[in-house]
Amino acid sequence: MRGRSKSTPKCLAIASSGLCPGRCGRPAIVPDYHGLASLPLDRARKWGPFPVWGVQIGEKTCRGATLAGLLQQALKWSILSYCSEIENGKRRNRMFRKPLVLILLAVFAAVSMQSAADSAKRAKVGEKFIDFTARTVNKEKFVFSQAIKGKTCILKFGALWCGWCEKMWPELKKVHDEMGDKVVIVEVDLLNPSRGETEEKVRASVKRKKTPWEVVLDKGDVAKIYLPPRSGIPHSVVIGPDGIVKTRISGYRKYEDLKPLLEAIINGEPLPGTVGAVFPDFTLKDLSGNEFHLYERLKKGPVVIKFGATWCGPCQKLHEPLTKLYEKYRKKASIVEIDLIDPRRGETVEKVREYNEKLGTKYPVLLDYKFEVFGHTQATSIPVTLVIDKYHRISAKFVGVVGYDDIEAALKKAFAAKKPKKKRKK
Structure with a gap:
């Protein structure tokens, strides 16, 4: 009878160090593979x-x-x-x-x-679009590259059972009516029989609404190329006239939100909410009831804006660097915070006032009730910090926690900003 080996048994745990990451400390039997x-x-x-x-x-x-x-x-x-x-x-x-x-x-x-x-194989922002073929509701062959024809394109994914998708239809209709000579809309309907999303229902809906743009049917092949994993609908991908994927739009958007975005893409300008883009003027009240006019303040110097809320942990980490900036640059620049008031999350004016009194906040805290100003940042999370120069342009944008040195460097850059040259109309 063969005797049992007395050598140290090898653990099946896999580790790049070659040892079990647990407590046994035995050598792992699987070596580290390159890549x-x-x-x-x-x-x-x-x-x-x-x-x-x-x-x-x-x-x-x-x-x-x-x-x-x-x-x-x-x-x-x-x-x-x-x-x-x-x-x-x-x-x-x-x-x-x-x-x-x-x-x-x-x-x-x-x-x-x-x-x-x-x-x-997935299409990415900043890269060339990926061509595909599909079938329209009229059972005709559809080639995406032929439909774009060198124009700006909104590739919108949706379904009949999606309420927000249906609500966005009139907004896209306005885009088609007002900008149809420069913008092409392609709607991709995600077929799903388990939700009652059938070809017949989609065809009937298109006929009833008299949809003026192409509607193609997809069982998942096109979605794999253009939809991020686990993304919801409606979801739109915007492709520029140069064939480059410019941006993604998650959720419902009004025509008023889509128009400046599309115009920027058509004219080759920075996208709204990005560095180099003009930030719209706004007027908000602070906790004392005083009005803050953005463009009026910009006449005196750059403005640093932090968007946040009392319930946001990372937002709290920006209090110290903003306080230091305020104490150092308050005579040459404006440092403000915009709090997103949302009673559904318990974010009330009273809570914001109590919170900032406890912190001893020195800079103005403005109140954004409908997230209208925050919407111009095109961000989906907080904190967001913007540095805006005197020419109304976003000099720097930080999403998440940022340190004092980074904000100060961006502020100094805003001080040195030069007046942008106007583009000649072709």
Whole structure:
């Protein structure tokens, strides 16, 4: 009878260091492969986080598709079970578990690589659009590149069951009527029989509303190219006349919001809410009832605006750098905060006043009740900090927490801003 080997058993945990990241400290049987990166798993039992391999894509690590997630869980529990048996002195089924784990690992890596390949085919902002063919509601062949014809295009994804998609139809109709000579609209209807989204219903809806633009039917092929993972609808992709994907629009937008965006793209100007774009004038009241006029303040010097709320943790971290800026530059620039009043989240004027009194805020705190001013930033989260120069243009834009040095450098740049040259009309 063959004796049991006295060599140190190898742990099936996978680590780039070659050692188990848990407590056993045994060598890992799977070496570090070039081009693969470890992914932390949920903490389970006493073993701590066990990583498995994923495919490195830029700065992010792809977890793969749903199948990959299931394989990941299966691999995790195989590892945990085997490590537990080793710890307890039980070596049963070890000849079965090692091949099983390796097979699961290989399949998971393959699925992750496929997911990475799919991601590479996805259209990205700043890159050339990806052409596709589809079928219209009239059962005709549709070629996207032929429909664009060198014009600005709104590629809108939606469905009949989506209330906001239907609400956006009149806004797109205004775009078609007012800017139809320069803007092409292509609507992609996401067919989903489980939600009652059938070709017949879509065709009837198009006929009833007399939709003047092309409506194509999609079972997911076009969505894989243009829709981000787990994105909602309506979702629109705006492509410039040069064929470059300029921006994405998530959710419902009014014509008044779409028009300046489209005009900027057509004229080759910075997009609204981005660095170099003109920030619209506004008038808001502060906690004392005093009115703040943006363009009037800009006559005296640059303006630094922080958008935030009392419930926003990261927003609180900007209080100290803004206070330092206010104390140093208040005679040459305006430092203000705009609080987004939202009673649904408990954000009331009384709470904002109490909060800032407790902090001892020295700079003005303005109140934005309908998020109208915040909407001009084109941001979807807070905090957002803008530095606007005296020519009404956004000199710098920071999304998230930013330090004093970065804001001060942007402010100095705004002080030195030169009057932009007017473009000649062709």
